[in-house]
Amino acid sequence: MAELPGCCRPCATCLLCLYSCRWISAKKEKRKGLRTTKCDCSWFLFLFCVFLFTLVWLYFAIVILNDFHNFNEFIFKQRKLWLDWSLVLLVPSSEVSLFFLQVLALSLQLCGEPLKLHWVHKVRVMAPWPWILGMGLWILGTGLGWRWLTLPLPPQATGPFLHIGLVGGMTFLAWPLATSLRLPTGLKVFLLLVYCAVMIALYLAPLMITSPCIMEENQLPPKPALVGHRGAPMQPATRMIRVCSFASADGVPFLMHDEKLTRTTNVQAVFPERASLNSTAFNWTDLQQLDAGSWFLERRPFSTVKSLSAGDRKQASKQKIPSLEQVLEAAKQSNISIMFDLRPENHTDYQSFVNATLDAILQSGIPLQQILWLPDGFREQVKQQVPGVQQVYGRKRLQNEKEPLLHVNLPYQDMSSEEIRQYRQDNISVNLYVVNQPWLFSVLWCAGVSSVTTNACQVLKEMKHPIWLLPSSTYLMIWIVADCVSFLTILWAFLLVKGGCGAPWCLVCTQTQRYQLLVPISGLRSWESSPVQLLSEGEVYGRGAFITRLQLKIWPDPSSSCWMP
Structure with a gap:
């Protein structure tokens, strides 16, 4: 392994220590046998x-946080265990050490270190894998995974920024890829083709x-109205509850909300022999004996509980x-509309x-x-008895719709x-549920939705504007500039390595008033020294193989006798 000059050697040694847990000095005899296998x-x-x-x-885990409360309820119905599963899924995906190790590995590759x-x-890299794979398969097996994995909205919310981030990340990989061109020809061609295909895409x-x-x-549509889910707080910004x-x-x-009482009441303590029955099997006197509030404080289904x-x-x-x-009566006094569903629709006494x-x-x-009537059962009867009630449909309109929705x-x-957008143009009010995250609310706001059902009224009501809004001309300019900068950076990296320079030039001091310009050649494997002389204003002229003129900056301060490019 070739020695790196100046300040590069201590940095490379520290990187090797953090990555390999081996503190190796700069002496060649202590580095013999340490090679990348x-x-x-x-x-x-x-x-x-x-x-x-x-x-x-991590990206998808953050995205599906919008639906984790429903997921927690689903798991409770299956396992009778209440737990905030969002934390369980985010813990293995928050492996910050992986990012740290990857940066170390790329830095060592650039420095030519083993x-x-x-x-x-x-062990740290392998440890989370059984958990992640097990949780992923389990989520897919629950039947809810397809709703998240086929979600079309996250790319609409993060697409422009995700594109710039991916372009930047792949551009950064150009340098280690260029320095690894000493690989066998077949593998080298394969890597280059894959890299070029990814960058073009x-x-x-x-x-x-x-x-x-x-x-x-x-062109921004009006802000969607907020519908409080499950009787969410009747705040001034919430003009409707579901x-x-x-x-x-x-x-x-x-x-x-639930057909059974076990999750939100103490029915197991009051009526243990009837706890598994549906709530419709209890008379009103029995239901009034149950505690329907303590569970909210004990299980904390929402993060706002701690603010009470x-x-x-x-x-x-x-x-x-x-x-x-x-x-x-409360809705009448507060002038709040109510959208409600009547359950269970398969009950034998549903008409009653x-x-x-x-x-x-x-x-x-x-x-x-x-009053907004949502149930489909006996809808015609409802229209006849209370014609003033607004009819809300839980389906899309049909092609041959007799009565307009x-x-x-x-x-x-x-x-x-x-x-x-099409429904909005046709004057059809669209309410979508359940929308809890600001990024999702922003996308639906820009799309022109009329209202959203949410558990986070206290958060969404504070939003005065979507999280981001870009004119098409601005986004086009960002796209062109990002692609051009990326292409030029990649071209510079490959040309620099092809010309023999695998890293930036390093200028170190000698005992005289002259300086040594060290030019790396052959991909950091050896160094060539060329005498140069400081002329004026930090300009240096040299006779090296690859340097004709170089603008210098003083490092670390003007009083230092060492100069770095």
Whole structure:
């Protein structure tokens, strides 16, 4: 291994120590036998692949945080265990050490140092893999994975910035790739072809990137209205709430999300022998004996629980299951609309549930235009008995629709930006659920959605503008500049190595007033010295093989006798 001059030697030694856990001095005799083997190259390639996989995993883990509350509920129904699974999935994907090791490996490659990965680092690289693979297969097996992996919206939210980041990362790899051209011809050609194909694909990727947030400022649609999910706080910014309604065995409509009571009440303590029954099997007197508030403080399904005051916590711990009559009265006083679903639709007494719900609505005296009816069962009966109620459909419009739809309520995954724009042009109100993250809210805002159902009213109501908005001309300029800079950088890296310079020039002081310009040749394997003389204003002329004129900067300070380029 060739010796590096000046300050490069201590830096290379430190890098080798961190990567290989071996402190080796600069003396050649102590470095004999320390070479990069095929096994070391395999570990370097594996580390690089794991690093890329971790970035992709972390990207999707952050994206699907929007739906993790639903995922937590799903796991509770399957395993009867409540846990914030977002932390479980993010922990193995937050391997910051992988990024650190990858930077060390690339730095050692640039310095021409051996890639001897220590066994401790190998264990750290391998340790999360069984967990990540197991969790990934388990998520796919639950039936929810396809909803996340086929999600079309994240590229629309991050596409332009993800493109620039990928171009920058691949451009950075040009230097280690150029210095590794001493490989066998077949492998060298293969690597170059793959690299060129990837770079061409990245350069042309913006042709495939479509984002509703690429628009002019004056084209931005109005901010979507917020619909509080499951009776989210009735704040001034929330003019509508969405709830799920059931009917007790004695015909009293009440609010509950789950069909069973085990997750949100203490039914197992009060009625242990009936805990597995559906909530509709209990009469209203039994339901009023249950504690429906303590679980919220104990399990903390939302991060906002910790912000509650002592008084709010005391009030929450005393909550009972609310009746539909109580909710209608509160909505009437606050002038808030209610969109509710009536469950379960497959119940044998579902028609009696519908009748009891309609009676409660009419008796409450709430203006009928504040009621949005979502259930499909007995919809025609509802239209006849309460014609003033707004009808909301949980499906897209049909080609031969007899009656035009005015309101639709769908999962946000089920509608593309183009469909949202088309519905908006046709004066169809679109409500999408459940939208909790600002990035997702920004994309739907730019697409022109009418309203979103959310658990995060306190966050989204503070947004005055989408997270980002780019005019098409600005994005085109960014695209062209990024691609041109990347291409020129890659060209410079390969030409520099081909010319014999595998690293920047290094100028070191001699005992006289003259200087030595050390020019690396043959890819950092040897060095050639050329005498140069400092003339004026930091300009240097030399007779080296590759240097004719070089602009210098003083390092580390003007009083130093050493000069670095």
